Amino acid sequence: MHIIETRDLTFAYPNRPPALSGVNFTAGRKERVAVIGANGAGKSTLFKHLNGILTPSSGEVLVHGESVTKRNLREVRKAVGLVFQNPDDQVFSPTVEQDIAFGPANLGLDEETIAHRVESAIQLMALEDLRDRPPHHLSGGEKKRVAIAGVLAMEPQVLILDEPTAGLDPQGVADLIRFVNTLPEAFGMTVIFSTHHLDLVPELADSVYVMDHSRVVAHGSVPAIFSRPDLLEQTRLDVPALQRLMRDLRDVGVPIGEGYTYEEVREAFTAAYRGRA
Numbered sequence: 413m414h415i416i417e418t419r420d421l422t423f424a425y426p427n428r429p430p431a432l433s434g435v436n437f438t439a440g441r442k443e444r445v446a447v448i449g450a451n452g453a454g455k456s457t458l459f460k461h462l463n464g465i466l467t468p469s470s471g472e473v474l475v476h477g478e479s480v481t482k483r484n485l486r487e488v489r490k491a492v493g494l495v496f497q498n499p500d501d502q503v504f505s506p507t508v509e510q511d512i513a514f515g516p517a518n519l520g521l522d523e524e525t526i527a528h529r530v531e532s533a534i535q536l537m538a539l540e541d542l543r544d545r546p547p548h549h550l551s552g553g554e555k556k557r558v559a560i561a562g563v564l565a566m567e568p569q570v571l572i573l574d575e576p577t578a579g580l581d582p583q584g585v586a587d588l589i590r591f592v593n594t595l596p597e598a599f600g601m602t603v604i605f606s607t608h609h610l611d612l613v614p615e616l617a618d619s620v621y622v623m624d625h626s627r628v629v630a631h632g633s634v635p636a637i638f639s640r641p642d643l644l645e646q647t648r649l650d651v652p653a654l655q656r657l658m659r660d661l662r663d664v665g666v667p668i669g670e671g672y673t674y675e676e677v678r679e680a681f682t683a684a685y686r687g688r689a
């Protein structure tokens with residue numbers, strides 16, 4: 413059984429054409445799933461359905477095989493945590509520490525458990541120095557880390573990150589990649605994220621959904637999706653620079669093998685160089 417699934421999910425905002433049309437989406441336990449697509453493709457709208465913020469016009473969302481309804485919304489929100497694209501929509505308490513405690517307190521946990529979870533989240537997101545600061549006075553990247561910590565403190569089984577690297581500096585991006593990649597093994601978490609930085613996808617995902625104009629137009633492994641530059645270009649997405657370089661070199665006869673993550677590409681280049689020497 414998939415931990416989260418949508419079946420024929422269709423949704424339109426009032427007086428607007430559909431933002432989601434017949435979307436079938438699944439994610440398994442501990443899976444890392446990327447959702448990519450140009451501006452307005454429907455990624456955020458899909459994410460808001462996965463934890464019941466939006467209700468489908470038709471079709472359904474299932475969590476642990478159970479259809480999401482008003483009745484089980486509380487359980488769904490506990491299982492599926494969503495970090496919004498804009499952290500200003502998510503951070504509002506007087507201090508960072510109180511902000512992170514808000515979610516676990518809402519789950520009705522006891523004081524000791526809340527304090528423990530807040531402490532863990534502060535450490536995981538390296539927020540020790542910011543804990544007493546008002547979140548609305550933090551930089552965009554700092555706010556993003558607070559928003560992620562607040563959702564982590566709820567210990568969801570599924571963590572959804574809408575554009576997690578937007579606004580982060582290069583070190584912040586590298587830290588986030590390392591951190592997110594520990595979540596499936598360390599906490600059994602499923603991670604679903606969207607990004608416009610396609611070079612991050614191989615580093616962070618097992619499978620990829622491509623959305624275009626409210627629809628899922630492709631779904632597959634990183635190699636299956638990234639070996640289709642026509643698909644990426646048609647959907648107004650950029651083929652990552654490393655993939656373009658490998659393709660161009662192959663076109664002129666350089667025998668370079670497959671590779672998607674930075675490490676894989678480095679190995680492919682090294683092997684090609686050794687083969688030549």
Ligand SMILES: Nc1ncnc2c1ncn2[C@@H]1O[C@H](COP(=O)(O)OP(=O)(O)OP(=O)(O)O)[C@@H](O)[C@H]1O
Pocket residue numbers: 425426428431449450451452453454455456457458497
């Ligand atoms: N609150 C809203 N009211 C009306 N229309 C909306 C609302 N939010 C989004 N839309 C529309 O729904 C469609 C899908 O938007 P959505 O935010 O899901 O796209 P996205 O893929 O997340 O885009 P981006 O990459 O820009 O974040 C767009 O046409 C958008 O204009």
